[in-house]
Amino acid sequence: MKILVCITHVPDTTSKIQFTANNTKFDSTGVQFIIGPYDDYALARAVELRDQTGGTLTALNVGEAETEPTLRKALAIGADDAIRVNSFPKDSFFVAQQIAHFAKAGGYELILMGRESIDFNGGMVHGMVGEVLGMPSFSPVMKLELEGTTVKMAREIEGGKEHLEAQLPLIAGCQEPIAEWKIPNMRGIMSARTKPLVVVEPVSQETQAEASSYQLPPAKGSVKLIDKDQVSELVRLLKNEAKVL
């Protein structure tokens, strides 16, 4: 079976977010980039399913040359080959068009990715790809098991989960606890250097909703500490000062 896993190249979760160029560009100074944490879950599960089915696993990223170390990491974790669509990921629609095109061209039957990227948090790309390709899409998927061409899933809903059964081909946006994150070992890191990573140009340039400028939230005032023997004072402040009760 051919499996495709789509990964994002995003700032580490501990990054301080700042902008530059008059608040029109993300400031990457001193920022460490990682595989999106949700994509990491998708990748880990994809590696397991590739091993289970004896198929192949391709990792895909839409990004400029700077994202290649992130794709190499996906190869080190276990993807067999990689595709980089050479463009800044302008918006969800743009990224979905690229993924849909290359997923169709490659004949992938199972497409996994994170439930959302942790930079723009849209959580829309999997559904868009599904609609473009006429495949069912599911998200956020927290369990995914393959039995022949039947896929058994659990999807998180508000306050619980839904158990689902669907047929391949399909697309899933993944989250924990679908699999444990995998850490690349030395052999994986060595072999990743020579695994194929092809660079392709985007198939269209069309966008629908591009971000034009950025803002940081207003700075937080300092905490008001209340003595541990004055708990009722906290209730009074929540009522009368913060007005949240």
Next chain:
Amino acid sequence: MSILVYVEQAAGKIKKTSLEAVSYGYALAEKTGEGAVVAVALGSLESSELAVIGEAGAAKVLHISDERLNAGVIQAHASAVAQAFEFTGANTLILAKSSLGDAVAARLAIKLNAGLVSNVVELPRLEGGFVVKRSIYTGKAFADTTITTAKKILAIKKNAVDQKLDGAKAQVESFSVAIPESDFSSKISATERATGEVLLPEADIVVSGGRGMKGPENWGMIEELAKTLGAATGCSKPVSDIGWRPHHEHVGQTGVKVAPTLYIAVGISGAIQHLAGVNSSKCIVVINKDPEAPFFKAADYGIVGDAFEIVPQLTAALKAAQ
């Protein structure tokens, strides 16, 4: 501008976040000075539930009563809403950001060729284009986003507007749609949902516990405090990882992102990944015995002390004040 709002239900009740979306639609219609808001509701619903949609600001409700839509079958919901959108001649679709809403909105964006923005935090600006402010970097920043298509879809974050409660009586019309059988090819075999509790992503008040609670057997006091406040309970990632609490209670970067009016954190140190899930809260209270806990820097109010003494006292003080 004509506005359609996609309203979700859970077990026969309209979701509160969807009512906020209706009120957002109403406020947007007031701002543009055009048209009344139409809502589309799917699946079996009592007339009293449909009436609530009117109170939130819809002038008309299209009710698609097909009971196969009671469950959140993603593709079928997308097909049904697309038909309602075309029938009403709307150019803007509003919905609440949710597990189902996101999945449906993404498919609709392609079906309708509509520019989609998620995590919208306020009404759009209409001067010089349709500019929407959305939350990005898990609440650490905002982006102004221009939608360039004629049709638009906005997925609204909780608390983007206040829910309207005094709207008029909506005109309810039954609406039938033709949904392809293939949309039902995936089967929902079972749904597990916490019942009789306030749902975490929709809660106005959240009480969360961390490793400082020392074990699942001590959650009684968290639940008691939550019950007193009419709050939902949450937890930190380590707590759900070790199985003290279910995964759907995990608040944080890779868990549920909450936006309550009041967030109370008990025995949670405040790792940056946890803060990412709570930084849209209006007011944060931190109870922790470590005065150096980083959470205090993100808090509005704090008490340094033993949770096992403070939480029961707080519950008692709240009961006394009620």
